[in-house]
Amino acid sequence: MSKKSILLVGVGGYGRTYVDLLLNHLDREEYPVAGVVDPFVEKCPLYDRIQEEQIPCYDTMEAFYEEHEALLAVLATPINLHAGQVIEAMEHGSHVLCEKPLVPRLQDLDAIRQTMARTGKQLSVGFQWCFSDVILKVKRAILAGEYGRALRLRSYTAWPRDFVYYGRGGGWAGKYRARDGSYVLDSIASNGIAHYLHNMLFLLGDRVNTSAPLVSMKAGTYRANAIDTYDTVAFSGKTEEGVPVYFYGTHACNFSIDPTLVYEFEKATVTYNLFPPKDQIVVHYRDGRVEPLGSPNDSKESGKLLGTLGQILGKNPAYCGLDTIVPHLACFDALSDFVPVWNFPQELVVDTGEQRYVKGLHWDLWRCFEEGKLPSQMGFVWAQPEVAVDLTSYTAFQG
Ligand SMILES: NC(=O)c1ccc[n+]([C@@H]2O[C@H](COP(=O)([O-])OP(=O)(O)OC[C@H]3O[C@@H](n4cnc5c(N)ncnc54)[C@H](O)[C@@H]3O)[C@@H](O)[C@H]2O)c1
Incomplete structure (x- = not known):
């Protein structure tokens, strides 16, 4: 696994900002996109760029993890999917940056806490x-x-x-x-x-x-x-x-x-x-x-993405x-x-x-x-x- 390989989950709405950041602004070698998961990926306004860069696309995280791994999974999906996707990503060895709000109910945190403790994976939430x-x-x-x-x-x-x-x-x-x-x-x-x-x-x-x-x-x-x-x-x-x-x-x-x-x-x-x-x-x-x-708004998506990677690599605290x-x-x-x-x-x-x-x-x-x-x-x-x-x-x- 590349030291900074990233999986993008949900790219059609706000998630397109991460596609833009990673494919148009950051160094592609240093921050490789391991794949995209979105059942409606072709609706992403940057779908052409995803294709140009030959990023593998999948309908489900399960299908992605059958063939790849990623250091970090970035989730920008509907709120009710977050908890399950956080856990799935961690179970497959990825740290997670999940868009806000992390979950709808306080009770949802128990399973996430347990997964973090078991897998040792880190979590960061997208309040930029x-x-x-x-x-x-x-x-x-x-x-x-x-x-x-x-x-x-x-x-x-x-x-x-x-x-x-x-x-x-x-x-x-x-x-x-x-x-x-x-x-x-x-x-x-x-x-x-x-x-x-x-x-x-x-x-x-x-x-x-x-x-x-x-x-x-x-x-x-x-x-x-x-x-x-x-x-x-x-x-x-x-x-x-x-x-x-x-x-x-x-x-x-x-x-x-x-x-x-x-x-x-x-x-x-x-x-x-x-x-x-x-x-x-x-x-x-x-x-x-x-x-x-x-x-x-000085850093927006780059702040949370680089801040989360810095946290994972031990370069900065969890923000x-x-x-x-x-x-x-x-x-x-x-x-x-x-x-x-x-x-x-x-x-x-x-x-x-x-x-x-x-x-x-x-x-x-x-x-x-x-x-x-x-x-x-x-x-x-x-x-x-x-x-x-x-x-x-x-x-x-x-x-
Ligand atoms: N930080 C911010 O400023 C900010 C701004 C806007 C939205 N958000 C957050 O981003 C998240 C998504 O919001 P949105 O407005 O982009 O929603 P949206 O519904 O517009 O987009 C969600 C995307 O997820 C995809 N998706 C649906 N089911 C999926 C699945 N099972 N696996 C993978 N992808 C799937 C959809 O196809 C779509 O592309 C929410 O948590 C929202 O609060 C954050």
């Missing part, structure tokens, strides 16, 4: 901001106490999503369960804007690759789309240390507000997209200093493993276990034929975000009482 130099700089500054105690973290994203988005890839988007009954739990919190919830918990983690669990939350989930789960979420939560965390997001909007983050600490406030220029993390210190740190993802997973499991999904009142929902949105929702949620309040506190006509959830039992799955 954990591999970003800019984010790691913020995390180290927090851990070193440079910003002081965390006071309040807030995150808001309004990204319109259309019917094509919800119908993609065989229709697993927005599903509670797949056709075979397995959990999917695909939602705006678990998947659509997961990075911007995960990042708050990650930055509050007590070590460089851990995240802080929430112990309680008050939450509301809503939908305008014909999905099982929810396209709109608003919650406030608290960590064990008592730090308030506010998370707002919607896909049911007709105006786009890119992820906007305001992380307040005693001695500094860290912002993202709050003021121009876009896509920059900026630290505003109480003493007047303003420090732009750069884009957290995003089980300890890093469990608190986010606990949040969206708790939302689905305890929080009802409310349909927005019909008179507020507009169906354009391509998309459904709720009149003025992007602005309502912006006001919640600005004031650190929940929709029911703002008295919006569509708002329902938030449900209080105790997450302490979920923290048992940590570590």
Whole structure:
């Protein structure tokens, strides 16, 4: 087996970015693609390149492993397939980089943990901001106490999503369960804007690759789309240390507000997209200093792929493993276990034929975000009482 041979599983959707990286940008000799597994590989926008490079293609991982081996398997497949594919790859001797969310349910982690222990294989999850130099700089500054105690973290994203988005890839988007009954739990919190919830918990983690669990939350989930789960979420939560965390997001909007983050600490406030220029993390210190740190999208797919290979080869620590993802997973499991999904009142929902949105929702949620309040506190006509959830039992799955 080549020291860095890579198997790509799922290349038609987001997985095409790994095809692009490996076939068009990285050294083909140094990072050889051992094969591609995707039953619909010809739908990959880079299928021509895969053929040009004569990469062996298979419908199943089993068929690939009958003829080849790989140091690393990269999974970018529907969520309900992840756990089985992680285990299959490890059983066949590969380490794994799996796209986020790793699994839909905390309980799915048991089998993965056992497989990791038995095979000695490593796992990394594709939350790319954990591999970003800019984010790691913020995390180290927090851990070193440079910003002081965390006071309040807030995150808001309004990204319109259309019917094509919800119908993609065989229709697993927005599903509670797949056709075979397995959990999917695909939602705006678990998947659509997961990075911007995960990042708050990650930055509050007590070590460089851990995240802080929430112990309680008050939450509301809503939908305008014909999905099982929810396209709109608003919650406030608290960590064990008592730090308030506010998370707002919607896909049911007709105006786009890119992820906007305001992380307040005693001695500094860290912002993202709050003021121009876009896509920059900026630290505003109480003493007047303003420090732009750069884009957290600095490394994207190459960061997680090279970071994972570095981890496997012992060159760098694990940046995003089980300890890093469990608190986010606990949040969206708790939302689905305890929080009802409310349909927005019909008179507020507009169906354009391509998309459904709720009149003025992007602005309502912006006001919640600005004031650190929940929709029911703002008295919006569509708002329902938030449900209080105790997450302490979920923290048992940590570590
Ligand atoms: N990190 C990010 O920013 C980011 C962005 C988008 C999606 N994702 C994640 O990537 C994963 C895939 O999402 P997507 O939107 O690309 O989904 P998709 O449905 O668009 O694509 C999934 C691909 O997997 C293939 N596939 C289906 N069954 C398979 C099987 N049994 N074996 C191998 N391949 C199979 C499909 O043919 C398709 O090519 C999800 O976990 C998603 O959350 C991550």
